[in-house]
Amino acid sequence: MPEVRIVNVTKKYGNLYALDNVSLTIQDQEYFSLLGPSGCGKTTLLRLIAGLIEPTSGEIYIGDRRVDKVPPEDRDIGFVFQTFALFPHMTAWSNVLYGPKVKNYDAKQSETIGHEVLELVKLNERLNAYPSELSGGMMQRIAVARALAAGAKTLLLDEPLGQLDAKVRNEIRYEIRRMAKDLKLTAIHVTHDQAEAMSISDRIAVMKKGKVVQIGTPQELYMHPNSLFVAHFIGESNFLEGYITEVNDAYSEIELRQGLRIKALNPRDIKKEERVVLAIRPETCEMKRGHIKAENALFGQVDKTTFEGTIVRYEIRLDNGDRFVINRPSLTEQWINVGDEVTITYPLDKAHLFPYPEAGLTEEISV
Amino acid sequence: MLSKLWNTLNTLSAKKPLKYTLYLSAIIIFFAIILIPPIIGILIKAGSLQAVFGQPELMNAALGAISNSFIIGLVVAALDLIAGLPLAWIISRGKSRWLSVLDTFADIPFVVPTAALGYSLLLFWSSSGGLSDLFGSTLVSPGWLLVMLLHFTFSYPVVVRVIVGAMLDYKMEYERASRTLGAPPLTAARTVTFPIIKPSLIAAFSLAFARSLSETGATFIVAGAFQNGPVFLQNLSNAFKNGSLTQAQYEGATVFASLILIVVSLTIFAIIRVLGQRIKLPFGHGLPIFEKKLSYAKAAWSRNSITLFVFLVIVLIPSLFVALPAFQAVATGTTFVEAFTGSGIWASYWQSLLLSYGLAAIVTVLGIILGIPIAILIARKTFGKLPSAIIDTLINVPIIVPSIALGLSLRFFWQGIPGIPDFALLVFAHLAITYPYFVRSMSAAMERINIDMEEAAKTLGAKPFTLFRTIVLPLTKYSILSGAIIVFTRSVSETGATLAVTSTLQTAPVLVVNWVNSLRGISPIAGVNALTVGLACGLLILFSFIILLVLRLLTRKGKV
Numbered sequence: 001m002p003e004v005r006i007v008n009v010t011k012k013y014g015n016l017y018a019l020d021n022v023s024l025t026i027q028d029q030e031y032f033s034l035l036g037p038s039g040c041g042k043t044t045l046l047r048l049i050a051g052l053i054e055p056t057s058g059e060i061y062i063g064d065r066r067v068d069k070v071p072p073e074d075r076d077i078g079f080v081f082q083t084f085a086l087f088p089h090m091t092a093w094s095n096v097l098y099g100p101k102v103k104n105y106d107a108k109q110s111e112t113i114g115h116e117v118l119e120l121v122k123l124n125e126r127l128n129a130y131p132s133e134l135s136g137g138m139m140q141r142i143a144v145a146r147a148l149a150a151g152a153k154t155l156l157l158d159e160p161l162g163q164l165d166a167k168v169r170n171e172i173r174y175e176i177r178r179m180a181k182d183l184k185l186t187a188i189h190v191t192h193d194q195a196e197a198m199s200i201s202d203r204i205a206v207m208k209k210g211k212v213v214q215i216g217t218p219q220e221l222y223m224h225p226n227s228l229f230v231a232h233f234i235g236e237s238n239f240l241e242g243y244i245t246e247v248n249d250a251y252s253e254i255e256l257r258q259g260l261r262i263k264a265l266n267p268r269d270i271k272k273e274e275r276v277v278l279a280i281r282p283e284t285c286e287m288k289r290g291h292i293k294a295e296n297a298l299f300g301q302v303d304k305t306t307f308e309g310t311i312v313r314y315e316i317r318l319d320n321g322d323r324f325v326i327n328r329p330s331l332t333e334q335w336i337n338v339g340d341e342v343t344i345t346y347p348l349d350k351a352h353l354f355p356y357p358e359a360g361l362t363e364e365i366s367v
Numbered sequence: 368m369l370s371k372l373w374n375t376l377n378t379l380s381a382k383k384p385l386k387y388t389l390y391l392s393a394i395i396i397f398f399a400i401i402l403i404p405p406i407i408g409i410l411i412k413a414g415s416l417q418a419v420f421g422q423p424e425l426m427n428a429a430l431g432a433i434s435n436s437f438i439i440g441l442v443v444a445a446l447d448l449i450a451g452l453p454l455a456w457i458i459s460r461g462k463s464r465w466l467s468v469l470d471t472f473a474d475i476p477f478v479v480p481t482a483a484l485g486y487s488l489l490l491f492w493s494s495s496g497g498l499s500d501l502f503g504s505t506l507v508s509p510g511w512l513l514v515m516l517l518h519f520t521f522s523y524p525v526v527v528r529v530i531v532g533a534m535l536d537y538k539m540e541y542e543r544a545s546r547t548l549g550a551p552p553l554t555a556a557r558t559v560t561f562p563i564i565k566p567s568l569i570a571a572f573s574l575a576f577a578r579s580l581s582e583t584g585a586t587f588i589v590a591g592a593f594q595n596g597p598v599f600l601q602n603l604s605n606a607f608k609n610g611s612l613t614q615a616q617y618e619g620a621t622v623f624a625s626l627i628l629i630v631v632s633l634t635i636f637a638i639i640r641v642l643g644q645r646i647k648l649p650f651g652h653g654l655p656i657f658e659k660k661l662s663y664a665k666a667a668w669s670r671n672s673i674t675l676f677v678f679l680v681i682v683l684i685p686s687l688f689v690a691l692p693a694f695q696a697v698a699t700g701t702t703f704v705e706a707f708t709g710s711g712i713w714a715s716y717w718q719s720l721l722l723s724y725g726l727a728a729i730v731t732v733l734g735i736i737l738g739i740p741i742a743i744l745i746a747r748k749t750f751g752k753l754p755s756a757i758i759d760t761l762i763n764v765p766i767i768v769p770s771i772a773l774g775l776s777l778r779f780f781w782q783g784i785p786g787i788p789d790f791a792l793l794v795f796a797h798l799a800i801t802y803p804y805f806v807r808s809m810s811a812a813m814e815r816i817n818i819d820m821e822e823a824a825k826t827l828g829a830k831p832f833t834l835f836r837t838i839v840l841p842l843t844k845y846s847i848l849s850g851a852i853i854v855f856t857r858s859v860s861e862t863g864a865t866l867a868v869t870s871t872l873q874t875a876p877v878l879v880v881n882w883v884n885s886l887r888g889i890s891p892i893a894g895v896n897a898l899t900v901g902l903a904c905g906l907l908i909l910f911s912f913i914i915l916l917v918l919r920l921l922t923r924k925g926k927v
């Protein structure tokens with residue numbers, strides 16, 4: 001139930017900064033996700049909060065209490081491990097009762113708690129089975145039940161759905177959120193799957209190479225990415241490189257390769273002649289067959305189409321040589337064929353302008 | 368040339384009858400040479416038991432000595448676990464770079480031949496010039512306490528090694544989970560970690576127990592008037608040689624003691640095997656509160672200090688104490704020069720070293736050749752589940768049978784067939800004692816290989832032999848190596864069976880026992896004095912240490 005506060009936390013392994021001066025606050029009862037590519041430090045941060053490892057420097061607060069020196073058993077946290085870590089020598093039921101027993105509750109009290117949490121995770125069969133005999137989904141529920149039974153106030157979940165197959169995963173993720181909300185827990189959920197994070201989180205921290213890049217609600221991250229990395233990692237983006245040729249009050253003009261000029265909003269006040277990257281999401285564009293004269297249009301030819309169920313994905317070679325992807329609904333629109341000439345338009349406010357990254361575009365969006 | 372050989376072997380290996388012939392011969396050799404003689408030999412001689420039944424003193428002495436063996440074995444194995452767990456914990460969990468040094472040191476008493484170890488302990492604990500000097504009197508005189516100390520010293524490293532291995536394989540996630548559920552470190556260890564690695568704890572206990580039951584040479588050195596089973600048997604043999612026992616009495620008492628040793632050992636191990644799986648410690652309501660107090664700061668610090676102190680003062684320093692007279696011998700010069708020119712009694716020293724290392728090499732090679740097919744049988748269940756389980760159980764018998772009893776039985780067995788040289792008996796005895804260690808480590812390694820990998824190779828067209836050469840061998844080569852190390856060091860260390868099968872061939876540890884006896888006035892040898900014995904033991908330890916370092920270097924490469 002408490003607020004979790006990370007202040008200037010750094011964790012080094014040898015010379016490697018697994019976490020580099022990270023600060024963030026997770027609000028009381030919030031369902032919060034740490035999202036980022038593999039190796040960016042998510043697990044490290046979660047383990048620091050749990051007390052399984054110690055920070056190299058910085059402070060961690062849970063509620064009003066500074067906990068850097070508090071051992072994990074005294075932090076009132078529950079941790080759900082990626083591999084579940086169910087004790088193999090105990091039955092499912094004994095696993096659930098482990099926390100209450102360690103905390104010295106008497107047998108009756110422990111069992112009451114056990115039944116309560118099992119009710120919550122909707123599991124009341126096969127309790128005498130050993131973990132190796134359970135399905136992935138069951139193991140996952142037992143792991144959550146076990147953490148809840150121990151009286152967790154903060155629930156830490158390290159890729160809790162990673163071991164499950166797609167269908168079970170989609171069912172369980174909402175259940176975990178519901179339980180956390182019902183019990184008024186603060187939940188921190190680690191995942192590398194942006195769709196998962198977007199669908200269940202109140203807020204998300206996007207991480208990259210030991211740093212937090214952006215914190216916001218799923219909508220904020222999608223609508224207003226603060227960097228090329230986030231634009232690339234959350235959803236999908238087309239990146240067009242160019243130079244600013246004109247800046248005025250309403251918009252800026254950008255010259256792309258081969259002198260093609262288009263417009264975009266410039267909220268960051270990037271100066272004239274600076275090198276920039278324009279990020280446009282594939283699902284925001286309009287596309288029409290043929291060369292149609294229009295304001296702010298891109299012209300090209302369809303190279304490849306892929307039917308992906310609900311959408312059709314078009315890969316287009318623009319006339320200036322850049323590549324561009326567009327997603328369109330597959331049922332409500334007429335498909336366009338490979339080889340067709342097309343005209344692409346986009347709303348000005350849906351194109352995001354960024355300064356060209358110092359390390360290069362590929363490096364910036366590499367995971 | 369080589370590829371031609373591979374081709375031939377491949378074609379041959381693909382032929383079913385040939386494959387089964389190979390496995391069957393391995394099984395037959397296992398039964399005929401390794402398993403049967405060490406047990407049947409005693410039974411052949413069962414008739415001689417008549418001679419002891421009329422001799423209550425002899426029988427009582429035998430029974431007393433044997434019960435000493437089991438009491439000491441069980442107590443020492445239990446102490447090993449208690450003292451070994453914390454050290455294994457420090458080695459496997461600690462972060463300090465000194466740990467790998469500690470780790471290497473923990474192996475020393477394991478590779479040092481026990482006879483040298485026994486003499487070293489004798490010097491440390493009970494001679495003037497050792498620790499006793501500080502106290503003005505003999506601190507621990509030869510007897511049961513010194514025997515316990517000795518057995519603790521040489522079995523401790525085995526226990527630590529087994530537990531460290533288990534802890535490194537253990538998934539830390541379980542313990543972390545336990546901590547996040549509210550368990551303080553000690554509770555997490557007791558309720559989660561130890562139960563999960565329980566099979567290894569049982570294995571460690573059994574190994575320590577078996578080693579204690581078997582050790583003969585060093586025990587003989589430090590026992591004084593005290594007798595356990597092996598010492599009793601050795602005393603019988605000495606008494607027979609100097610004429611105070613008749614042939615019938617000697618054989619009767621020997622068969623009597625050996626038989627009981629064998630039967631009781633097998634029974635105890637069977638009990639450990641069956642009960643070990645079942646034993647479950649209660650959760651211990653209320654214990655976590657107490658454990659929490661012991662988990663942190665001062666308590667943890669003192670626990671670690673006591674552990675390191677025990678390791679240093681009871682295990683390491685006594686083991687290496689013989690270096691002192693060895694350095695003296697080097698300093699005085701003449702003994703040193705004599706030793707290296709091989710003059711006088713030193714000729715026999717170098718011969719015995721040569722015999723020991725040569726024997727160990729032969730036994731190691733034979734062990735690998737005969738062991739690999741059996742290991743495959745066990746791991747891959749070639750003949751089905753049951754046969755593989757049976758062989759897996761039987762393979763332990765030669766470790767469990769106290770080695771002097773095994774040696775005696777082996778001698779009685781082969782006596783019936785004339786013309787077998789002592790050296791062959793020596794090879795058979797050492798092979799029987801060391802073989803199980805190799806098969807164990809090899810079959811465990813094979814079980815770790817993902818079967819998918821072998822099947823993938825098969826679908827890619829690999830014939831059985833190619834499969835073995837290109838998949839199994841590379842993946843198990845370090846287990847083969849470490850199995851070979853154990854075989855080699857155990858063979859060099861072995862005294863009980865050696866003394867039992869031959870009185871003409873003198874291996875290095877047997878020579879050490881004889882020299883120490885000479886020092887103590889039992890059958891004196893001209894030219895043996897404290898300096899020579901010290902140097903002899905010191906050199907033996909040094910060579911073992913060099914071998915240990917070389918092998919460590921070899922095996923370390925495999926871990927990258």
Ligand SMILES: Nc1ncnc2c1ncn2[C@@H]1O[C@H](COP(=O)(O)OP(=O)(O)O)[C@@H](O)[C@H]1O
Pocket residue numbers: 013016017018036037038039040041042043044045
């Ligand atoms: N115990 C460790 N020792 C050394 N490096 C580590 C250790 N744990 C994690 N790392 C490194 O720290 C970085 C972050 O790891 P982690 O937090 O596990 O990433 P994530 O969970 O986001 O995939 C990685 O580069 C990883 O290799």
Ligand SMILES: [Mg+2]
Pocket residue numbers: 042043044
């Ligand atoms: Mg991770």
